[in-house]
Amino acid sequence: MRLAWLIAFLVIAIASVLAFSYALKKKIRILTLGAKEERFDNPGQRFMNFVKLVLGQSKLINEPYGIIHFIIFWGFIFICLGELPLIFEGLFPAYSFPFLGTNPYFYMIKDILTALVVIGLFIGIIRRWVIKPARLYRTPEAAIIVLLILGVIVTEWISSGAKVALGNDSVYALAIMYHSVAYLFQGLSSDTLVTIQDTFWWIHMLIVFGFLVYIPNSKHMHLVAVHPNVYFSSLKPIGAQIEKIDLENEELTELGVARIESFTWKQLLDSFACGECGRCMDNCPANISGKPLNPKRLLSRQLKEHLLEKGAVLNAKGLSSTGEEHAEALAEIAENDPQAAEILQKSLIGDIVSEEEIWACTTCMSCQVQCPVANEHVNKIINMRQSLVMMDSNFPQELQTSFRNVENNANPWGVGYTERANWAADLDIPLISERENVEYLFWVGCAGSFDSRAQKVSVAVAKILKAAGVNFAILGTEEKCCGDFVRRSGNEYLFQTAAAENVEILNNYHVKKIITACPHCLNTLKNEYPDFGGSYEVVHHTQFIEQLIKDGKLVLNSKGDIEPQKIVYHDSCYLGRYQQEFEAPRSLFKMVPGVEIVEMDRNHNKSFCCGAGGGRMWLEEESHQRVNNLRVEQALEKNAEVIGANCPFCITMLEDGVKDKVDSDKQSVRVVDPAELIAKMIG
Numbered sequence: 001m002r003l004a005w006l007i008a009f010l011v012i013a014i015a016s017v018l019a020f021s022y023a024l025k026k027k028i029r030i031l032t033l034g035a036k037e038e039r040f041d042n043p044g045q046r047f048m049n050f051v052k053l054v055l056g057q058s059k060l061i062n063e064p065y066g067i068i069h070f071i072i073f074w075g076f077i078f079i080c081l082g083e084l085p086l087i088f089e090g091l092f093p094a095y096s097f098p099f100l101g102t103n104p105y106f107y108m109i110k111d112i113l114t115a116l117v118v119i120g121l122f123i124g125i126i127r128r129w130v131i132k133p134a135r136l137y138r139t140p141e142a143a144i145i146v147l148l149i150l151g152v153i154v155t156e157w158i159s160s161g162a163k164v165a166l167g168n169d170s171v172y173a174l175a176i177m178y179h180s181v182a183y184l185f186q187g188l189s190s191d192t193l194v195t196i197q198d199t200f201w202w203i204h205m206l207i208v209f210g211f212l213v214y215i216p217n218s219k220h221m222h223l224v225a226v227h228p229n230v231y232f233s234s235l236k237p238i239g240a241q242i243e244k245i246d247l248e249n250e251e252l253t254e255l256g257v258a259r260i261e262s263f264t265w266k267q268l269l270d271s272f273a274c275g276e277c278g279r280c281m282d283n284c285p286a287n288i289s290g291k292p293l294n295p296k297r298l299l300s301r302q303l304k305e306h307l308l309e310k311g312a313v314l315n316a317k318g319l320s321s322t323g324e325e326h327a328e329a330l331a332e333i334a335e336n337d338p339q340a341a342e343i344l345q346k347s348l349i350g351d352i353v354s355e356e357e358i359w360a361c362t363t364c365m366s367c368q369v370q371c372p373v374a375n376e377h378v379n380k381i382i383n384m385r386q387s388l389v390m391m392d393s394n395f396p397q398e399l400q401t402s403f404r405n406v407e408n409n410a411n412p413w414g415v416g417y418t419e420r421a422n423w424a425a426d427l428d429i430p431l432i433s434e435r436e437n438v439e440y441l442f443w444v445g446c447a448g449s450f451d452s453r454a455q456k457v458s459v460a461v462a463k464i465l466k467a468a469g470v471n472f473a474i475l476g477t478e479e480k481c482c483g484d485f486v487r488r489s490g491n492e493y494l495f496q497t498a499a500a501e502n503v504e505i506l507n508n509y510h511v512k513k514i515i516t517a518c519p520h521c522l523n524t525l526k527n528e529y530p531d532f533g534g535s536y537e538v539v540h541h542t543q544f545i546e547q548l549i550k551d552g553k554l555v556l557n558s559k560g561d562i563e564p565q566k567i568v569y570h571d572s573c574y575l576g577r578y579q580q581e582f583e584a585p586r587s588l589f590k591m592v593p594g595v596e597i598v599e600m601d602r603n604h605n606k607s608f609c610c611g612a613g614g615g616r617m618w619l620e621e622e623s624h625q626r627v628n629n630l631r632v633e634q635a636l637e638k639n640a641e642v643i644g645a646n647c648p649f650c651i652t653m654l655e656d657g658v659k660d661k662v663d664s665d666k667q668s669v670r671v672v673d674p675a676e677l678i679a680k681m682i683g
């Protein structure tokens with residue numbers, strides 16, 4: 001009898017493992033179509049990221065319902081561990097599985113966690129199918145996975161409960177659920193209990209192995225893919241993850257990405273790892289404001305479905321390269337296999353991802369920061385922009401004007417570069433070319449130099465630095481656009497030109513330390529210029545001013561001419577999420593007498609974008625809610641007199657939103673940088 005069991009079990013197990021392996025192998029073969037990328041460095045740090053994000057569930061634990069996922073995750077691990085003694089002792093009843101099968105505390109913990117998993121699943125059912133949040137799709141696959149997990153749990157409870165009712169195993173003494181089920185079986189004969197135990201053991205095994213086969217053939221492939229995806233996630237700062245293109249490589253036939261297989265293998269793995277939780281779409285300003293871009297749909301549906309479809313054809317036809325041979329093979333396929341040819345001829349940009357989606361992204365990085373499985377969304381969009389800009393010369397007209405302005409006058413406004421230092425005409429600020437041994441360069445940025453509103457912040461910062469006796473200077477007319485928006489708009493060639501020129505100037509003056517009031521400039525100078533030979537210590541003006549005050553180098557006059565005011569604070573994306581700096585601006589505001597800081601509902605890492613990043617500063621928003629107006633609405637809900645900001649782009653966008661959202665006769669809501677208030681308290 002047990003020999004027949006063993007043979008049947010082995011047949012089912014081997015068939016299931018082979019089916020699982022075959023499906024997994026197909027997925028891996030598809031991933032190998034992607035471009036090469038080095039992600040095998042620093043194994044220690046990568047392992048710690050895995051421990052933190054996967055085992056510790058760090059991005060989920062503080063989320064609403066996050067504890068439910070944490071319990072289900074760890075409960076699932078203990079359920080899997082429990083399969084070892086269950087299988088072994090089912091096949092060999094006379095023996096106990098070492099350690100796990102003889103440890104009553106293991107069964108106690110497993111029993112409790114399993115019960116909590118069931119509760120968590122029912123909460124999930126209510127949430128998905130009753131509450132119905134937009135970010136959770138109600139698909140057959142979602143129902144199947146719930147039924148499979150419940151099937152695994154319930155059948156194991158029944159089989160083990162019958163075993164307890166038979167009085168065969170005292171190791172289950174602390175397993176409450178087993179004993180609860182056994183109580184239901186009171187009065188049944190031993191033969192009936194054995195039949196129940198054996199029948200549900202087999203049903204359980206069939207469900208388990210069916211689950212195994214189902215995983216790599218469904219969206220729940222993420223249960224397998226999430227582990228390598230987290231391990232191989234980028235170790236670079238969030239603002240340094242755009243890969244430099246070797247524009248001097250004459251063998252390059254493609255700039256950016258116009259084909260799904262041109263993404264790197266890690267970028268392709270993202271699609272398999274996506275659990276479709278929807279946190280990205282819930283925090284995406286483009287999606288929330290009604291634009292076509294939905295990062296969840298882009299990653300889990302559009303790109304993944306196209307990858308699976310095209311990848312299967314490429315592998316079946318043995319196509320993995322480009323060039324003349326590739327073109328000949330495509331021509332042959334078109335003649336002999338029209339269906340395959342139709343799949344291969346689909347255009348990534350146009351047929352799969354629309355240009356409107358590609359240009360809607362503000363590069364705010366909220367999707368990526370919120371993602372619990374370490375998917376890297378934004379660079380995919382930038383890669384496609386690179387293809388549109390550098391391969392097809394296809395980009396919005398407004399960007400063409402901005403690109404030309406940078407080329408001709410080294411700033412997107414197009415103002416003559418000779419006017420770059422006009423804001424400082426009456427401030428007696430030294431030029432770095434006129435002074436030796438300058439400790440700090442004040443990098444003003446294009447906005448701080450040419451935008452009349454941002455110039456006020458530049459003046460305030462300069463006055464504070466002078467009052468504190470800081471040894472600083474500016475570049476004046478030698479300063480050029482850092483290239484932040486240029487790179488994120490896909491014009492890598494123009495960015496690299498600007499970066500090389502700026503690095504040469506900075507290095508000629510032996511610049512080591514830089515202060516800037518623009519978070520976009522800060523990120524570019526700090527995180528991207530090292531690839532071009534420029535390594536600098538770059539600090540935001542709020543960080544620097546806070547340190548001056550702490551060190552006693554800047555003394556504030558508490559009797560400054562400042563009225564008491566409630567300030568609702570806006571975290572900019574490029575200082576907050578990109579640099580993880582949240583406290584310095586708040587600290588400065590709190591140093592101002594009479595100031596009360598209130599928080600928006602979306603703050604810190606979940607702050608809502610102003611809408612200007614990624615080149616959107618220069619693009620019009622048409623037929624949709626404006627991102628900046630939505631952010632202003634969120635601010636006005638707090639009934640504050642002032643909106644605090646730390647970025648020139650944010651200040652511009654928020655002030656524009658205030659004009660649209662506040663009646664002209666009630667326009668008392670102002671937008672201020674903390675430096676503007678601190679400057680009133682010196683002298």
